[in-house]
Amino acid sequence: MAESTVLDLRRNHSSQPEQNVVTSWLRYLNDRRLITAAVLAWGFTARAFGLAIFTSVLPSVIIALYVIAYLAGGTDATREAIADLFDGHVNVDLLMVLAALGAASLGAWVEGAVLLALFSSSNALEHHALDRTRGAVQALMELSPDEASRIASDGSVEIVSVDALQFGDRVLIRAGGHVPADSRVVDGRSSIDQSAITGESIPVERGVGDDLFSGTLNGTGALTAEVVRLPSESTLAKIVRMVESARDQKSRTQRFTDAFEGPYAIAVIAASAWLGVGSALFGSDAGDAFYRSMTLLVVASPCALVISIPAVTLSGLANAARNGILVKGGNYLEDLGSVTTVAFDKTGTLTVGEPRITDIIATSGIVESELLRQVATVESRSEHPLARAIVDAAQARGIPLLEVANFVSMPGLGVSADVDGQRILVGTGALMERHGVEIPDAMGRTLEELGGDGKTAMLVAVDDLVAGVIAAADTVRPESAAVVANLRKLGVRHLVMLTGDNDQVARAVARQVGIDDVRANLLPDQKLAQIEALRRDGGVVMVGDGVNDAPALALADIGIAMGGRGTDVALETADVVLMQDDLHRLPYAIDLSRRTRTTIRWNIGFSLSVIVVLIASTLSVGIPLPLGVVGHEGSTIIVVLNGLRLLRG
Template structure:
């Protein structure tokens, strides 16, 4: 019972709005009793102070226990001071407006928490497990790796796995930001929390429920909420000194006013007003209001920021370094062209190569076989296949042998390369493609394969350049391949043949020359560079665990345009922070000047102070409606 009360009253603050209502009721009762029952006025004022100051006392006491002086104590002191000099009505008004402001802040910031809690709601409570042909319903916690689960149309997928039977689509929008349903069939990966479409699926579980992509996202977002940006840390440190300065300023105002001959009540009232107008409520909430909203907005779009510090650093980047394989390219080898040497049709050459490669699991072999099948080609019978690792394969038919491999395969066997073959090899290498020669006693031709460049890569690079960001490619691949990819996507500066530690050094050198640099990668070999960069960005839900743990930002959707979107969102968040800080500071200066200049009443001071705090919170919440406009290289705030 005690734990329930603690959670209900203190942690969830469920009584904030009821207490605000009771405070207002007590205020109205106190004012009305002035004429109806003067003797009861004190009871109403005490009730107003108790209900209006309840959460302020708790928060202030917790701050004092931690050795801090915060704005709650300044407000309470001001209200008590007003009561001591016969202005209990104004002190009660102060507590009413202060508690109302805090309740509205709690409600407003709860919107960001709700946006993040949506991720938790994606997890279904039960799953249908298939064992020995029978279906059983089990709690989600009982799912084990290797289990076969049945997912019916319209249900949420209960675990990460691969489809073993059935075909459907999956709505992954809340998880990755992908707007279109993703087709799913045997062999395709599926993810916990995504919504199954029109067909039933049987899936095999590949990850424990504690390590699904959804679980990792929730963990990362929870970590992000707990982290504080440098701006926020600086403001928190400033708040402590500032609160003591305000308290000292109020005491000094009281002393100096007395020395100048001002009546004690008037001087004390001015000092209490100063406590209110100079309190840094709006300043303190400026950063978290913006950053929490930006983190929630990013999570909705499949962009996970690991805290306000990641947002702050990303907003400052002047350069973006990108890995090639798996980042600018899809890390999927495909056949780019088939070149003939003896007048045969390209399909005949492709069929020969596919026959030899059909039994291999090498990515290049799979690419050749997939292309042949896509063209509807039939393969000749191969009696035996001899693999030469790193060089190629040799297939034996009833009549001859078929060689498919790199130029080194033939050079090591003492088979000379004719001039026309060398010419084709040079053209292929200049284009950044990997050439495979096909030979069956005669030179049949050449098959060019390459890792396919992401279709959105050029657009993503252009978006970054429009934002004034220099884009550099760092890769361990050979220079000819790197040059071809860079030319395709519009990157002017690249470095090839780099080891992981050399990528790290290039990142540091780049930072020295142009300023803060973000690194975008997806593999284990990118981890050192991700850690060395000002901001590490891991791209794609299939990124390695090391890359995800090392990165500051995780992009769930394998779309390079999200890099520019993440930077634009971070910049929008920092603009909002500076807007909030400038506005909050300006209001404090104005109210302090009015307090000493014309002596504004305490209720007016409270309205100005709490109004500025609410406006700062609402300005931060605008980021929840932020939308990316890639064509303009920026972002805007719109409904949607």
């Protein structure tokens, strides 16, 4: 994987739709088999209690149904048990199969069918949300174009495959096109949307000598650039590799039962064999010894223990989904409550992710609405995101626009046009200086104050006189400050901002939301290094929404993506998705996780206690099988009902 280019990866995934179809059918058939097993098992239970509808069924039909139930519920467990035996391992699958066969040998077919149905169902739950990484990689690959416009030595342009590009090749990047490879601008100037790579909320101006990232989006100007890295070594290709590498590093939470299933299964099988064979050798009745041996297998089968965790996590997952939180597995729900650090991306996470007008400051004698009308009229001809924000602000206030003449766009500086007989300039201080417009000292101080607040300020001049300034910023989400405060109340010790934006803007946002630890100007690999460092001090949650967040989302103990604005790769890589784009759901998710962990611990303790009591009773006084069944199934019902309590809220 480390040597593949993005195009190589795309080709490797070309058969993915067909694989998904096959996988979907296999899962469908598996679910149908489990449903059949469950229905048959509980139907047998009803018959055992003498319901009239079952009393007239022929014994041979009942036996056939028993066999179907065993095959439906026990196929997967038998296959896993045999495979592990060949690998030299003994697990609970083998114990469950032996317990079911033991129950059948004693005529307790219902018990055996129920055991297998419950066990198979729990296994299906554990495999329901696996392997999202390939979907994440596919979303990453879609950022890279398949073809590039390479400029030949004679100046002609030829369309070539991106993987044919070599170091030093010159490429033409048209307006609205994606950058095909990491390159350096040699001619032209344009705005580049590189938010997917750096996290910057506003497109940046790029001209001669500036570097471009592969996969970023060109704005309105055409650029000629020279390839400085092979496609296989581009920043985007590195992100692809980091996503998969980070996912590989992240170990999956092991359930409590997995930690001792091998030793437990061996101990139970050994104890059952000793009880059956050893007792007979020491003079006990062979039939009685076998009865007690099979009873031990039945009561020692960890049904309550096996179902105790899925019952809780399934309820917790349903609760989360009902509240707009998609959790991609029970293990993530369990782990979320134990984290000590929450790291936030800035753009689209703590902020709205769209530039909005924050300040309109007109000089004396000029009406604010008239200033906005003039600026919006000029900017209506521009494609820059800040221009769209200005036009949107005018439309929101019901301000009609005027006619525009002689519009000129000056990349990196601003725009100019004639409006209603007046010459309007909108842009930077350098634009004003170029046109001989003097900037008053008071307006200069205003510009510094706006910049200190992390805002992008645009000067406005009318007929060569400064008329005011308009500022825009990526507005902080209204709930961000409250969410940060609630996380502190929940005991989250460390809150940190990781962003690709500049330090001034990042700290301005951090002050508004109440975060003290700010780490700015970070590229994806640097975010990854920050997450690795934070993990040394405890569990880390990473909250983000962009492609640049994907490696960090994958490496963090829990990755959380904002669902409304999140990119496909962020959503696929994340372990938790806030579907309603509401940060208020984050503290709720952590609290739900803690309640889930508490319930799981109680269920495990109770299940183990019942198993210990039943095993001890079987070994000491030899309890009858029906009593063992009551204790065994009763504990299962109790832990399931306890887990269902999480559906409330």
